[in-house]
Amino acid sequence: MGDETGGKRGMAAVPWDSAALYLILASSLIGVMGVSLISPILPDLRVAFDVTDSQVGLVITVYTLPGVFLTPFIGLIADRIGRRRVIIPLLFIFGIGGAGIAFAGSFTQVLAFRFLQGIGASALVTLAVTLIGDFYDGAQQNAVMGLNSSTIGTGAAMYPLIGGALAGIRWSFPFLFYGIGILVGLVAVVFLPEPDGSAASDVRTYLGGLRDVVADPKALAIFSAIFVVFFVFYGAVQTVLPLLLSDEFALSSGEIGLTLAMVSIASAAVSSQYGRISEWRTAPELIALGFVAYGCSLVGVWIATSPIGVGVSLLAFGVGFGLVMPSIDTTIITAVSGRLRAGMMGMRTSVLRLGQTLGPVSFTYLAEGSFATPTRGYRLLLVTCGIAIFVVGAGAYPLLRSGP
Numbered sequence: 001m002g003d004e005t006g007g008k009r010g011m012a013a014v015p016w017d018s019a020a021l022y023l024i025l026a027s028s029l030i031g032v033m034g035v036s037l038i039s040p041i042l043p044d045l046r047v048a049f050d051v052t053d054s055q056v057g058l059v060i061t062v063y064t065l066p067g068v069f070l071t072p073f074i075g076l077i078a079d080r081i082g083r084r085r086v087i088i089p090l091l092f093i094f095g096i097g098g099a100g101i102a103f104a105g106s107f108t109q110v111l112a113f114r115f116l117q118g119i120g121a122s123a124l125v126t127l128a129v130t131l132i133g134d135f136y137d138g139a140q141q142n143a144v145m146g147l148n149s150s151t152i153g154t155g156a157a158m159y160p161l162i163g164g165a166l167a168g169i170r171w172s173f174p175f176l177f178y179g180i181g182i183l184v185g186l187v188a189v190v191f192l193p194e195p196d197g198s199a200a201s202d203v204r205t206y207l208g209g210l211r212d213v214v215a216d217p218k219a220l221a222i223f224s225a226i227f228v229v230f231f232v233f234y235g236a237v238q239t240v241l242p243l244l245l246s247d248e249f250a251l252s253s254g255e256i257g258l259t260l261a262m263v264s265i266a267s268a269a270v271s272s273q274y275g276r277i278s279e280w281r282t283a284p285e286l287i288a289l290g291f292v293a294y295g296c297s298l299v300g301v302w303i304a305t306s307p308i309g310v311g312v313s314l315l316a317f318g319v320g321f322g323l324v325m326p327s328i329d330t331t332i333i334t335a336v337s338g339r340l341r342a343g344m345m346g347m348r349t350s351v352l353r354l355g356q357t358l359g360p361v362s363f364t365y366l367a368e369g370s371f372a373t374p375t376r377g378y379r380l381l382l383v384t385c386g387i388a389i390f391v392v393g394a395g396a397y398p399l400l401r402s403g404p
Contacts, residue, residue: 014143019191020135021144024128026184027087028148029155030094031124034063034117035356036156036264037174039238040164040257043246044171049107054368057239057360063114064234067122067353074123075130075347076207083134084194087127091185094120098178117178125152126349133333134195139275142330146274149326153268153318157261164257222331225287226348227355228392229294229324232385235359236298237263237317240367240378241310247375249307262311266318267325274326283327288397290327293320295390302383 015021042056078086097117104110128148136144166173237260245251245259270277277286293316300313332348367377 014147015136015140018135020131020193023184023188023192024131024135024144025148025151026187027091027124028128028152030091030181030184031121031128032152032156033159033178034094034098034121035060035234035238036159036260037163037177039242039260040160040253041167041171041174042239042242043256044167044253045110048171049110051107052368053243053374054361054364055107056243057364058111059114060234060239060360061357062111063118063121064353064356066115066118068350068357070119070122071126071349071353072347075126075344075349078123078127078130082194083127083131084188084192087124087131088185088188088192090120090122090124090127091181091188092120093117093181094124095179095181095183095185096120098181099176101175101178102172104172120181122353123349129329129333131195141333142275142278145326145330146271149271149274149322149329150268153264153266153271153322155264157264157268160257160260160264161254162257164252164254167253221284222287222328223348223351225291225324226328226351228389229290229321230352230355231359231362232294232298232355232389233317233321233359234356235363236382236385237314239360240363240382241301243364244375244378245307245310251307255307259307259311259314262314263318263321266315267321268318270319270322271326274322277323278327278330282400283331285397285400286323286327288393288400290320290322290324291389291393292397293317293323293393295386295388295393298382298386298389300386302379302386 038059042059045051045056045059046053074086074090094117097113097115097120100116101110101113104113129145132141132144132148162177163174166177241260242256245256251259281289297313297315297317297320300316301310304310304313328348332344363378363381364374367374367381371377371380
């Protein structure tokens with residue numbers, strides 16, 4: 001970890017000559033590839049395997065489910081035996097499980113491979129962010145955190161386009177793209193160093209330290225924000241919108257991918273400036289403003305009468321994402337000591353995965369079971385969530401501004 005002087009120098013430059021930096025960015029990119037790459041082809045999967053909307057939602061649910069239970073333990077293991085010994089096997093598991101879906105002969109096999117892939121993906125972003133906290137500090141840490149979020153946003157903007165284009169050839173082709181995880185794992189074997197200085201404490205002391213942190217009301221507020229963000233993002237944007245765009249506007253997988261990419265484009269643009277934005281407002285204030293942007297976006301999607309209107313509305317969701325996620329991650333990694341960092345980030349990702357897991361099935365099952373048509377249900381759910389999130393953000397922001 002750099003010293004204080006190194007942190008100040010980090011304001012001027014990101015360490016572009018560091019091999020670890022590129023592997024951190026690559027691991028983050030792979031960690032967010034699992035859903036955004038295939039969201040545009042969810043309507044195609046309905047046809048390929050003759051399944052319903054709620055069944056298609058399981059393609060996302062079974063992928064995110066392993067992370068709910070595994071990530072805290074993976075974080076604990078990484079804190080004790082080293083980040084490198086954990087992240088490399090996860091990259092291989094992700095690549096093997098994801099590419100295997102391309103050869104699945106039934107929907108059951110698709111779900112089985114997705115579950116395996118979800119095990120590999122469960123802690124990739126967690127460990128990447130943890131490594132940022134290990135290798136960098138101060139202003140340099142903020143700069144690299146912003147770069148990481150921006151890179152994720154840029155990649156996530158490309159994934160729907162890539163997935164939609166590949167699906168235009170055959171539904172299975174996007175899944176072959178997941179094999180890149182194997183390649184990154186091989187590179188990491190050679191070039192990823194192990195961070196210095198994390199002497200492991202006994203498990204009881206370790207868990208006691210995490211318990212004390214999680215019991216803090218501020219930590220509970222952060223975890224609640226994470227759950228809401230990913231419950232809505234994966235339920236409303238990543239699952240409902242592709243189905244809605246296909247059924248209501250008859251868009252192809254490529255056109256759906258282009259529309260969904262608006263979220264990531266805006267997120268990348270905003271998060272790339274996070275170092276500067278964080279000097280303007282505190283992390284909690286930025287999270288509240290992000291919620292306001294989320295709410296405006298979902299209401300805008302509800303109002304939109306064309307795919308172009310939907311895409312423009314999604315830009316606001318991306319702005320919110322670019323504000324919220326770097327703020328949450330910065331808050332978490334600066335709240336604990338280095339020996340607890342991976343475990344704390346693991347708990348963060350566990351809550352995140354819980355939101356990702358419950359969002360798709362909640363939206364699709366509720367829309368199919370409680371409304372005359374799924375499309376009508378999707379639209380009402382979008383505007384209801386949008387208003388609720390807007391009210392939370394708009395109400396919290398002035399309280400945070402007037403706080404100590």
